[in-house]
Amino acid sequence: MEKLMQYVWQHRLFDSSKLTTVDGRRLRIIDVGRLNTDSGPDFFNAKIGVDDCVWAGNVEIHRRASDWRRHNHHLDPAYDSVVLHVVEVADAQVCRTNGEAIPTLVLSCSPTFRADYEALVAHSASQSCARYIGDFDPVVLADWVSSLAIERLQAKAQRLYDWLELYRGSWEEVCYISLARSLGFGINGDAFERLARSLPLLFMQKHADSLPQVEAFLFGQAGLLVEGECAGDDYYARLTSEYAFLRNKFGLTPINRDSWKFFRLRPANFPHRRIALLAQYIHRGFNLFSRICEATDIEELRSIFKAELTGYWTTHYLFGHTSPESPAVLGEGAVDIVLINTVAPLLYACGLRTGNEAMADRAMVLLESLRPEKNSIVRRFAEMGIGVTNALESQAVIQLNNAYCQAHKCLYCRIGHKLLSRSAMKR
Incomplete structure (x- = not known):
């Protein structure tokens, strides 16, 4: 204690x-x-x-x-x-x-303080303090939400700085890894990050004029190309052959194919199509960070990430399984998730690193302009009484959940502090 x-x-x-x-x-x-x-x-x-x-x-x-x-x-x-x-x-x-x-x-x-603390940390804070949220001054809550949003952006910026050091100051390489992680949309985020970090962007840029070669790079490194599988699928056989050549040329080692998760995913969100989209961005010429910095409004930012898959991936969610033809695009909601998790942190991090306050402010304005994320965390806090009207606020409650509630750090949460300080003086 x-x-x-x-x-x-x-x-x-x-x-x-x-x-x-x-x-x-x-x-x-x-x-x-x-x-x-x-x-x-x-x-x-x-x-x-x-x-x-x-x-x-x-x-x-x-x-x-x-x-x-x-x-x-x-x-x-x-x-x-x-x-x-x-x-x-x-x-x-x-x-x-x-x-x-x-x-x-x-x-x-005091016994009251100790009992109140133990009651808070015995459950997730969203359950144990929910009934008190309505008693809080809205100004206090709004100030805490703003602080949490900055805290989350700073944590993301630090991760980008770590990558920037690893990749010798290349913001494009950092953008590539960050984008890859975002395309995992949470459940496959870690696997996408491992994939991107195992395969330098520079390698693929040497072959960017050939989409099949870029796909062979990515699917091979993802551990999804195994010689002898998917008999009768000519495209799979072509990518497998291409990857065997590229792997030998660049001395590559693929990540574990078991890294990829499919449970409860809709076919359109299977990692295969997301990997194919990443290949499309690279094939188009990967200068996304430069374009992000030059974009003047939110619609221009959205246009950067609008990509449509053609050919094989319009009729496949997996290798070797033909599906009814469907558009293979990143919808507006998915693009906005990329703006939240890739673009805003990049602008914020670069702005702080270079002393460009206007760029850092653009990240905040962007998040305030985007609709809030739709997930169980945001819904739960909305039910508790913490209103979420934009992406800046949804990022804040995600930070609250992940860094405080799940870690039982009620002592360091302003909500927990207010609740506990009431009982600390009681004897």
Whole structure:
């Protein structure tokens, strides 16, 4: 329960008017310090008053005072700067490495606070706090949603920066990997990312004038071309032969074909057609990042990703299985998902990296202009009372669900904080 005590200390959720150390000295908390998320004392740069003296230094928090020795802090000079030891149970005296005693404060969590915290984290937060959402100030909720949207964009930007470092500053390569991941539409996103990262864009650009060769690259690397399968399918046989040549030429190793998921997918969303669409973008000349940066409005952005498959893929969802002819296109809703998950993060990340605030702002405006995503997360939070009117807000509630609710980080959620702070002072 140290996290609970850290939380109570950090947010001063205690009566500070009559605090004393365990040896009876009067204690004033001038500054609780800054939470340390790395090794070392829990809070840096705190300031406390003990009787008539003011001490500046660090604060360490434990469930029991005896944890100080159990963690070997009495032997670690990094903890000599601790000016206050905050505990729930004072079962031992603590000292610095030179034997000097450290003032100790007993600060216990109220039973109500502890019970409320355990009730929150025992279930998904969307279930345990749903009944309270209607009591919140709409301004507080709106501010939290805005912060979550920025937090999600920043997390996506960091992933793009990691790729940018791997691919020597090539934004087009980063765009290619990001687009591939988006075409997985969640369920196959990881597999598409592995596919793209296993097959450099540069390799395919050398053969971009031949669509069958680009498809052979992608389907082969996806592990979906196996010699001897799909007997009687001439196109499959051609791609298999092409890939055997390309694999040997470039020293390629395909990803595991079991990476691909089909369960509960409509045939139009099978990975085969999505891979064929990715091949189409590359065959058309992959300069998508440049076009994204130059686009002046949302319709121009949508037009970049409008691609129509022809030939084999108008009558196939899988290799070796003919289906009734149907248009093989990315619908407007699917294009908007690509704008949300690929275009907006790219604009935001590039804007921040280059100091182009206007480009970063374009990402925010784009998300505010797009309709919200339709999924179970968005529906659940809408039922709770967190209205979602655009893609910026739907991204925010997805961040709330993934980073806070599913991780049971109620202490760090503003909704959870409001609920818990009400009970922390109760005794």
